[in-house]
Amino acid sequence: MKLDIDFVRSHFGQLDDNPEFVFASNAGGSYVCNQANDLLEHYNRHTRVQPYSRFSPSAEAGEAMDRSYHGWAQALNIDRSELTVGPSTSTNTYVMAQAIGDLWTPGDEIIVTNQDHEANSGVWRRKANEKGVTIRQWEVDPDSGLLDIESLFPLLRDNTRWVFFTHCSNIVGTVNPVAEIVRTIKSRSNARAFVDAVAYAPHHVADLKALGVDGYAFSLYKVYGPHQGLMYINADIRGDMTSQAHYFNSGIPTKDFNPAGPQHAQVAGCAGVLDYLDALHRHHFGDSDLSLNARLDEIHPLILRHENALATPLLEFLDHHPQVRLIGKTHARDDDRAPTIAFKPLNQSSASVAHRLQDAGIGTEHGHFYAHRLISDLGIDPEDGIVRLSLVHYGTTDEVARILRALEIALG
Ligand SMILES: Cc1ncc(COP(=O)(O)O)c(C=O)c1O
Incomplete structure (x- = not known):
């Protein structure tokens, strides 16, 4: 079974505000689901x-x-x-x-x-x-x-x-x-x-x-x-x-x-948030006698597979790009990699790549993200830091394609 992405997205009103914008900074704070706003x-x-x-x-x-x-x-x-x-x-x-x-x-x-x-x-x-x-x-x-x-x-x-x-x-x-x-x-x-x-x-x-x-x-x-x-x-x-x-x-x-x-x-x-996750479960699995905890476990693989599908093309592109140092695992196939993807451009600053992506309508950022010790110990200047693309399950493959196009131009 696949995650019904249209159903997912119908629960996040902010996604309708600007369809041209790709939000790729979710690790800094996600959109709020309609149930929580209500x-x-x-x-x-x-x-x-x-x-x-x-x-x-x-x-x-x-x-x-x-x-x-x-x-x-x-x-x-x-x-x-x-x-x-x-x-x-x-x-x-x-x-x-x-x-x-x-x-x-x-x-x-x-x-x-x-x-x-x-x-x-x-x-x-x-x-x-x-x-x-x-x-x-x-x-x-x-x-x-x-x-x-x-x-x-x-x-x-x-x-x-x-x-x-x-x-x-x-x-x-x-x-x-x-x-x-x-x-x-x-x-x-x-x-x-x-x-x-x-x-x-x-x-x-x-x-x-x-x-x-x-x-x-x-x-x-x-x-x-x-x-x-x-x-x-x-x-x-x-x-x-x-x-x-x-x-x-x-x-x-x-x-x-x-x-x-x-x-x-x-x-x-x-x-x-739980009302939203429950709605997601009911939509995919129908009414259930399982405990809330078990229902969350049941929707997890759907979310995981979708997130892996979002992360994979980005990881492949960044891993093979000669001007990029990709941080962390280079693939998501072990099911243990969140679509939180950090990289250091080798031919320009992280700031310059982040700004180019932002100008192309991609909501991303650069810096140390308060993991100052990690960035320093990776041998990277924490002030310029890394560029971070962080997605969650309401992201789409179309959005990933747009990020990839913007990355190709930004990285040169
Ligand atoms: C991994 C991690 N831990 C802790 C925090 C701090 O959370 P809060 O902003 O709720 O203090 C953050 C925030 O970015 C984070 O990403």
Whole structure:
């Protein structure tokens, strides 16, 4: 079965605004699905009061928010009490660093990578420095940008407290085998695993219990929804953390790691993403008794195949172009490469290629995309950085053909 792309696109009103424009910067923030926009608008027009009181619009507002909390917990196969919905992933990891770092002592060790976005790196490093904790770096191959699981082995020690890594780099695009990495961590140490899934979640909502992670974070504004960050913290490890809530709210799982407080309408809007994904499932598979999590798993291969079809011609073109250094895997046939494609032009700056593509109606950008350490360690000047083409499942093969034409001209 193929993904019905017309059905998909009918759920994204912004695609109609300018049919000549190709949006290829989705990893920076995706379009919002109509279901999420409808919920946001409904909240703001009709239930914009302090939620969770007994009077009519307030009770409705609380119910709308609870629908999102429960829905996302179900989708991720976690308990409602394990989910924090905060303003962004950067804020969520910052708060987490305070919550877990309080218990770190000199002699402890943590492992971070140089593949991550800074949101899953700097906060832990800063806290470790403050606490006298040793930082070990799991390093990418400096040519490909890929992480090799074997190079993690020697870094794991008895005193390793946490390993922080990414489900998918926002530059390299390869999906790291999270379950296997977590098994390795657990079998060789007592460390916890925290995973940044911001660049993965737009392509698939994962079953977190199956992955075995202790913490997991992603940003819904890149997953067709409102500007919110979702973070999972395994209930078993709450004792390893200090609450960051007001003292009288301490111990309330949804408040412990969200000192910003909930952004009510935005939280209510989060359910819209699940409504959209559910509509996608129903359209392709009909009514189903499967759990939400299982339904998401069922549509994943359709999305994956479509995204691979989008990525393949771009990867082939860039891989064979003499004036291009393609970052990451050169093909998508292993089903582990998101259509997030970064390259460095060899005969001109990344800025100049990005500007030429933009002039040709392709929405793309250049730079380090906050993966400053990775870009530097790949031997690339982070200020000019790489050109990034990032697509999601609402992209079309026609759009890819237009990107290819624009690339041919831009690269010369
Ligand atoms: C891989 C990755 N991690 C983390 C972040 C930070 O997310 P947020 O903007 O929600 O703080 C981003 C944002 O671009 C990202 O791409």
